[in-house]
Amino acid sequence: MTYDLAVVGGGILGLAHAWHAARAGMRVAVFERGEVADGASVRNFGMLAIVAQRPGPELDSARATLDSWREVAAGAGLALRQAGCLFVARQDEEMAVLSECAANSDGYGQNFTLLNGDNVHDFAPGLSRTALGGLYSPDAWKVDQCGALAAISGWLAREHGVTFHFGAEVLEAANGRVTTAASEWPAQHIVICGGDDFARLYPEAWTQSGVTSCRLQMLRTAPQPGGWQLDPFVLGGLSVTRYSAFAECASLPALRSHQQSHQADAVANGVHVIAAQEADGSVTLGDSHHYGANAEPDDPGAVDDLILGELDERMTLPERSIAARWVGRYAHLAGQSLLRLHPAPGVTALTVTNGQGMTHGFNVAAQTIGEITEK
Ligand SMILES: Cc1cc2nc3c(=O)[nH]c(=O)nc-3n(C[C@H](O)[C@H](O)[C@H](O)COP(=O)(O)OP(=O)(O)OC[C@H]3O[C@@H](n4cnc5c(N)ncnc54)[C@H](O)[C@@H]3O)c2cc1C
Structure with a gap:
């Protein structure tokens, strides 16, 4: 054959x-x-992260891939959930970038909605009452990975x-x-x-x-109790400096320098938080980024704590016990x-x-x- x-x-x-x-x-x-x-x-x-893409070929590629996922999911009998994505701001510098993006939503080719602190708290269960505000986009889909x-x-x-x-x-x-x-x-x-x-x-x-690997730490909680439901992916300010969707914001350098001086450990370990609920009610949490073929942090437990600390700043899960921890790796080539x-x-x-x-x-x-x- x-x-x-x-x-x-x-x-x-x-x-x-x-x-x-x-x-x-x-x-x-x-x-x-x-x-x-x-x-x-x-x-x-x-996460099919349309929301994270820079306008132009990058965003077009993500949208074309989403169209394919729709077709494949329908054929293969896979659930494809329009989860949406919520960036939660705890600092003025984060809020400045989110506000700038919301004001230029059309220019970014995105469908952003700016939320104040109360709106954020009402948006999903467990979200902090002390958030300054947030940015919501419907453009993120969840597949059962x-x-x-x-x-x-x-x-x-x-x-x-x-x-x-x-x-x-x-x-x-x-x-x-x-x-x-x-x-x-x-x-x-x-x-x-x-x-x-x-x-x-x-x-x-x-x-x-020149390609190398990136090592990421991930966690998953036990299923949340009593039908507790988190629809959107929840992210924080450290994701804002990571995603190219925000790269052109004039207010981004100030956020970056604030993170370098106030969140140095998180920055050094490439930590940002994404929380995503799975179909069984558990919540997947991550992640960190260590670059190089055999990259390994000195203290992986401390890296998990940084991820959980970022989560705690933004939301309280009713079931916080960690049922699974794992490492993932992908190829990395800067730029x-x-x-x-x-x-x-x-x-x-x-x-x-x-x-x-x-x-x-x-x-x-x-x-x-x-x-x-x-x-
Ligand atoms: C922790 C983590 C979180 C991520 N989150 C997201 C996200 O939410 N959204 C997103 O878009 N992307 C995300 N990514 C990135 C995404 O998962 C990867 O870009 C993508 O899965 C890579 O797919 P792949 O098929 O190239 O590689 P892989 O999924 O790694 O598959 C490669 C396969 O090739 C097989 N293989 C290798 N060599 C051989 C050989 N010689 N013979 C036979 N088989 C071989 C391996 O066994 C493996 O099964 C994340 C990645 C990680 C690690």
């Missing part, structure tokens, strides 16, 4: 490529090292004829051939979507690009959102390098498959 396309990696990027290729009439196989995919795609918030890959893989196999090889680490991908420990398959095109695994396939090409390499004839290797592969993955895949089919 010769495949038109062999995809290495069964994370969201791999599945997005498989879907676009199958729709283009290609015979597709996905090779995933794990018995189930266990990379960044199942370790994240499941833990269940999505299995649902999409099953649907691609059933409805689109994609072949899946699980437990199949690809040891070599070159010369129109994909090689695992067990077998070899001919493939006309090969797309490598291995996330932040740069060691196995084409390590020299990855090294030359670049995507790395696409052509390390050998017929081989494309790519990874999303801005930590937003759920938000941009389907659009990235559409471009790759477009390049292949137009050749």
Whole structure:
């Protein structure tokens, strides 16, 4: 059997490529090292963060990916919830950026609403009464990051004829051939979507690009009691300086310098808070950012405390006990959102390098498959 396309990696990027290729009439196989995919795609918030994007190509890419998620979710029977996103301000400098954005909502291509402290408190249960105010956008969607890959893989196999090889680490991908420990398959095109695994396939090409990994700490509470419900993603001021949607705000440098002098530990550990409720009532919390192949904070417990401290500044969860802690990793290349390499004839290797592969993955895949089919 010769495949038109062999995809290495069964994370969201791999599945997005498989879907676009199958729709283009290609015979597709996905090779995933794990018995189930266990990379960044199942370790994240499941946030499709349209709200976080800079106007222009970045925002367009996120919106195009959202359209694909709608189609895929409908086909695969996945829940896709328009959660919205609420930035909660505790400091004047945060409020200044949020107010500036709200005043220029149209220019940002966003649908921002500015809230005062009382509005924030009424917006969602548990939010602080002492917030200065907030910024709300309806443009953030929640997918079930833990269940999505299995649902999409099953649907691609059933409805689109994609072949899946699980437990199949690809040891070599070159010369129109994909090689695992067990077998070899001919493939006309090969797309490598291995996330932040740069060691196995084409390590020299990855090294030359300067790409590295980012390590993130995440937590999840036990399910919240009694139907307690948090609709929006809740974020704070440290997210405002992280997301490119706010990059052009004139008031941003003042916020950044305030954070550097008053929240130095959080800044040093790349901490910001995102709180997102899952379908079982638990709340996913994160995260931190440590850059480098083997990056590891001196005291991971202290990093968790910083994340929880940021949360406590903004909201009180009725159930605060932590049921799960985990680490996720994604590819990082400063100032670049995507790395696409052509390390050998017929081989494309790519990874999303801005930590937003759920938000941009389907659009990235559409471009790759477009390049292949137009050749
Ligand atoms: C903690 C955290 C929070 C995040 N939150 C968000 C968010 O809310 N919204 C958002 O848009 N993005 C978020 N991201 C980023 C997003 O999760 C990633 O950009 C995206 O999941 C990357 O997908 P991927 O398919 O490239 O990589 P992965 O999901 O890492 O998948 C790569 C797969 O390739 C397989 N593989 C690697 N090498 C081989 C090989 N040689 N042979 C066979 N299989 C191989 C691995 O086993 C793995 O399953 C977050 C990331 C993290 C870590």
